[in-house]
Amino acid sequence: MxxxxxxxxxxxxxxxxxxxxxxxxxxxxxxxxxxxxxxxxxxxxxxxxxxxxxxxxxxxxxxxxxxxxxxxxxxxxxxxxxxxxxxxxxxxxxxxxxxxxxxxxxxxxxxxxxxxxxxxxxxxxxxxxxxxxxxxxxxxxxxxxxxxxxxxxxxxxxxxxxxxxxxxxxxxxxxxxxxxxxxxxxxxxxxxxxxxxxxxxxxxxxxxxxxxxxxxxxxxxxxxxxxxxxxxxxxxxxxxxxxxxxxxxxxxxxxxxxxxxxxxxxxxxxxxxxxxxxxxxTLVERFASYHRQSYGGCKVGVGDALIGATALIAQMNGVAGASHIKDKIVEMIHLNETIFSCGIACSATGEATAAGNYLVNLLLANVCKLNVTRFPYELARLATDVAGGLLGTMPSAADLNDPVAGPYIKKYLAANPDFPVVDRMKVLRLIENLVAGAGAVGYLIESMHGAGPPTAQRIMIGRQADLEQKVARVKNMLGLV
Ligand SMILES: Cc1cc2nc3c(=O)[nH]c(=O)nc-3n(C[C@H](O)[C@H](O)[C@H](O)COP(=O)(O)OP(=O)(O)OC[C@H]3O[C@@H](n4cnc5c(N)ncnc54)[C@H](O)[C@@H]3O)c2cc1C
CATH class of the missing domain: 2.40.110.10 (Butyryl-CoA Dehydrogenase, subunit A, domain 2)
Known part of the structure; x- marks a missing residue:
């Protein structure tokens, strides 16, 4: 099977x-x-x-x-x-x-x-x-x-x-x-x-x-x-x-x-x-590099969900047409696709090992993960900005279902009339989950520490970048000894 x-x-x-x-x-x-x-x-x-x-x-x-x-x-x-x-x-x-x-x-x-x-x-x-x-x-x-x-x-x-x-x-x-x-x-x-x-x-x-x-x-x-x-x-x-x-x-x-x-x-x-x-x-380095490549896919996917939820909450709040909101969403897309570009680049330039399976480009996989230690945090900041303060203060589902509190919540959390209040609450809860709730473990803390903390990537980047060759090329170009 x-x-x-x-x-x-x-x-x-x-x-x-x-x-x-x-x-x-x-x-x-x-x-x-x-x-x-x-x-x-x-x-x-x-x-x-x-x-x-x-x-x-x-x-x-x-x-x-x-x-x-x-x-x-x-x-x-x-x-x-x-x-x-x-x-x-x-x-x-x-x-x-x-x-x-x-x-x-x-x-x-x-x-x-x-x-x-x-x-x-x-x-x-x-x-x-x-x-x-x-x-x-x-x-x-x-x-x-x-x-x-x-x-x-x-x-x-x-x-x-x-x-x-x-x-x-x-x-x-x-x-x-x-x-x-x-x-x-x-x-x-x-x-x-x-x-x-x-x-x-x-x-x-x-x-x-x-x-x-x-x-x-x-x-x-x-x-x-x-x-x-x-x-x-x-x-x-x-x-x-x-x-x-x-x-x-x-x-x-x-x-x-x-x-x-x-x-x-x-x-x-x-x-x-x-x-x-x-x-x-060798084992640690290869595992870590494959895993740093992985983040160029999985965290981008979660980023897609956060971007989608942010664009949706902007519509629900009635601000989707504002130029600064559009620009913030473009910024989120730019950061997310930058991570994806690194994930694709370290894969496309991967090479066969002596055993025959393919290994990612170690330098680019580490660049990928170093970006992942930063960009999801910026995406989360922008999503928090666009979503509004309800992200941290919204009443519970139990109160929404309460015969006394519920009608007040429905009355005062109404925004763009094209969307039911409960749908607006669902989208806010998804964003909350990703930037401050259980989902932030995977989207933020794992982005920082999973596959190693940023210093581990910086060490690998320093090792893999072939700085000596760059120096030699400049010397050659300028005719230095
Ligand atoms: C959500 C999540 C999922 C994970 N999943 C897995 C998994 O499935 N499998 C797995 O094996 N691991 C997993 N990890 C573990 C992850 O690889 C480690 O968290 C990461 O390597 C950092 O190790 P640490 O947590 O012990 O932090 P530390 O190593 O204590 O690092 C904390 C800080 O101290 C610094 N530091 C550490 N040691 C030194 C030193 N000797 N000198 C100077 N500075 C130092 C680091 O650079 C960092 O800034 C996961 C982690 C998270 C958060």
């Missing part, structure tokens, strides 16, 4: 019987939980799009491993065109859900691990690449969702893993047993973890000699023994538990989970790096 529908995906994730600590209680039946449902709905969107005649061609692709037709969310990119199509697909999902749809991080991890294991085997005579191919072919054929787990808690940022007060502050191999390793530690901020079937664990930074225990990459089922989950809070998240959905703003949503690995056994066939410190940096 290479192409699941959204419904089949939801059933398959329910079968995992995952449990999580949420708001002080241990919860099962997560698909029934109001906090989780919007995030599962967003992942299901990526499955249904593979069956929709309008988007099938973009979402379906032939696997390089098993030759079956698969969802592009599990594809190993075989060309620059594949990289471009990935970004277009992500934009489509972002625009359709207005949130983080959670499925990119595993895709980015897989493509990074594929090429890194190939090169590691060449140098060290290991057999990680074949193991990974077998594993990933199984993922493709079963159309599974994979969480990409890179970020360790990291403890004192000024200290190396081995110098932390607790060695588990960076996930590590704690013990070796016949046939596998035992890992211990945690991964924070894990996107879509409880909506995933599998976890790809990766090191969080370039390890050095002496730090072999922390240079580990492996796959773990989300329902493996010893893996524990603590649900992350989002602003206004308990609105999702209220009876009337109006105040939630967006029927879709993201999910981040603190994930603890308490002495989890991983069999050898699921281990893809084990102590080869010289390849930890």
């Amino acid at each position: 290479a192409l699941k529908t959204g419904k089949q995906y939801l059933e398959s994730v329910a079968d995992l019987k995952l449990e999580a600590h949420m708001l002080g209680r241990k919860s099962g039946d997560l698909g029934e939980h109001g906090l989780v449902q919007p995030s599962q709905k967003a992942v299901a969107f990526t499955f249904d799009a593979a069956h929709d005649p309008a988007t099938r061609d973009l979402f379906c692709v032939e696997s390089s491993l098993c030759k079956a037709e698969i969802n592009r969310f599990t594809h190993l990119h075989q060309s620059a065109e594949d990289l471009v199509n990935k970004v277009k697909m992500q934009r489509y999902c972002g625009a359709g859900t207005a949130c983080c749809f959670q499925r990119c991080v595993g895709l980015d991890a897989a493509n990074a691990i594929y090429s890194t294991t190939f090169e590691c085997d060449q140098k060290h005579g290991t057999d990680y690449h074949q193991r990974f191919k077998d594993y990933w072919s199984w993922i493709q054929q079963n159309d599974l969702v994979v969480d990409g787990a890179m970020t360790d808690p990291k403890g004192d940022r000024g200290k190396r893993p081995k110098d932390q007060v607790d060695p588990d502050l960076f996930l590590r191999v704690k013990e070796r047993r016949p046939g596998g390793v035992v890992i211990s530690g945690a991964k924070l901020h894990q996107t879509g973890m409880l909506n995933s079937h599998e976890i790809l664990v990766m090191p969080t930074l370039t390890m050095r000699p002496g730090e072999e225990a922390w240079a580990v990459c492996c796959a773990v089922p989300t329902n493996a023994e010893g893996v524990r989950y603590i649900y992350g809070r989002q602003a206004s998240d308990t609105r999702k538990l209220e009876a009337d959905p109006l105040d939630v703003g967006n029927p879709f949503g993201g999910q981040e989970v603190m994930t603890v690995f308490e002495d989890v056994f991983v069999p050898d066939e699921r281990v893809f790096l084990d102590g080869e410190v010289d390849f930890s940096g």
